[in-house]
Amino acid sequence: MTSIDTPRAGAAEAGAPPAVRLDRISKTYGNSTAVDDLCLDIAPGEFFSLLGPSGCGKTTSLRMIGGFTDPSAGTVLLSGEDVTALPPDKRNVNTVFQSYALFDHLSVADNVAFGLKRKGVARAEIRTRVAAMLERVQLGGLGDRKPGTLSGGQRQRVALARALVNRPQVLLLDEPLAALDLKLRRRMQVELKQIQREVGITFVFVTHDQDEALTMSDRVAVMNEGRVEQCGTPEDVYEHPASRFVASFMGTSNLVPGTYRDGQVVLDCGPALPVGPRDGVADGAAVSLSVRPEKIWLSDFEPGMALVRGVVRETVYSGPTTTYLIELAPDVTVSVLEQNTDRSRMEDRWCGGESVEIGWRPEHCLVLE
């Protein structure tokens, strides 16, 4: 379940070394462990997200790839080359910082040109590359402005341009959209993904926002307490969470306690529900049944569905969808998400206190130990 025994998913295709390989990386501060024996392979050209709550070690991992934090143990390899001992300026990676970290005393164009000047690129080439990159991030014509005069979204684009113009092997992004408002963030998500596809550079993206990770990534590593809980495509980690932590971190998850027996889960609150045979779950094991809110039905059940009765406790209308909180037993509440297609009028929806039957396809529920 944890990283050590997980095969290196997405590793080296056709012999090319992974763009980034973290080999048994650990980082400890005094008695606390920020990153614990982490192994990761990130393929060239991949949009890879490190997702997790704050303090899970995702930013520390990113800083170790960038060279800002020295690992306590393990090696960092970039395209097969061991860079563990190299300082940031000797690594062919660039970073978009959470605070953007722009140079306020330099113009936007000089900010973007900073890396190229350090590399000794010819002046004429710097000028054309900077202009092209500013155009690419829709900042053409703002090159002479000082960063202090730009809006948050524009500053974010400067930070992105300043890193991308160097054509790094890997671009590291540390919660780059966190400071933007929701609407702008949505737009930048789409735009970042587009840019990544165009330039073909490996992106390593740190975020605590599961929507962001699901929307943008080719693969996601869900981290918790310094370890990777699960690593896979967005679909993988959302539909088939490998642990209770992943299930509950990836959006709303209904976890109902029960006992597994013979292809059924006997809920602690009474009813026995069919889940189908589950390999690797022992008879009599205490488990949690997990069903995503959008996979629970409220009517028009199909044969073979798991059905259970409950009482509506709350009805939350939010435009395209309605969320019902349904109590199966004291302290066991599941949320159910329904599209407002059939029940679009208020009087058609259930309200508090009503008794309802809910159901789901056995294959849509997960049995987590």
Place this chain on the structure above:
Amino acid sequence: MTLRPLHRRHRRGTDRRPRLALAVTAVFFVLLYLPIGVVVLFSFNAQKSLTVFKGLSLRWYTAFFHDNVLIESLGMSLRISLVAMAGSVLLGVALALGLVRCRTRLGSLAGLIMLVPLITPEIVTGVAAMLLFKGMGITLSSGTVMLAEITFSISYVTVILRSRIAALNPEVEEAAMDLGATRWQALRLVTLPALLPSILASAVLVFALVFDDFVLAYFTTGVDPQPLSVRIYSAIRFGVQPTINAVGTLMLAGSIGLIALALAIPRLFGRRGGLDLLSGK
């Protein structure tokens, strides 16, 4: 106890002019600036008298500019101030960088010790410096004044710069290194430019402080051209000449100009920084 008077006062509003406070302020400024005003006024006196004002004239300014001894001292004071400014800014900025970035117990102790010169009576500092130079067998000269003034001024530079450095975003220097700059290049290309307003402001402040300083200069100066403040003091012992009024007025004007410059520097750069210490922000 009745609440009525309080109630009435409240209804008159709290934004009326506080007359008593205004009066106290006025008295304070009169007491503070009257003596200085007298010096300025009598520097323009047409007569030699220091008590009776008899018409405007610039004769004492002319006398000053023809007094080779005083001009020589003025030159020496300017030289001492420039050297002390350069030396203390160089060392003070380095010290501030070190104090902010080295977060050990020794570092915070050094940060506290650094403040001691600011509260030590200057006469103690002066006597101590003199005794040290004498004890080391160093002949007092303009060089010893410079050394003493540098030592004394480092604290000012460090106090001003420290808060600015602590307020810098550490990611900015990391960004520079991320973009291929070495540690030294990051400091030179990113950190120092960000600190420039504060550095210039503290430099101007040090220049003004050192130029005006008397006590430290008095104890550490030698017999080569003495600093202006010491020279004025010696001159007064042989009777006050109205020329002194002219010198005093010029020094005052220069100092006010420098302090104003120090306060204006951050504004010229269009961002925060500079003398937060003086402007009380």
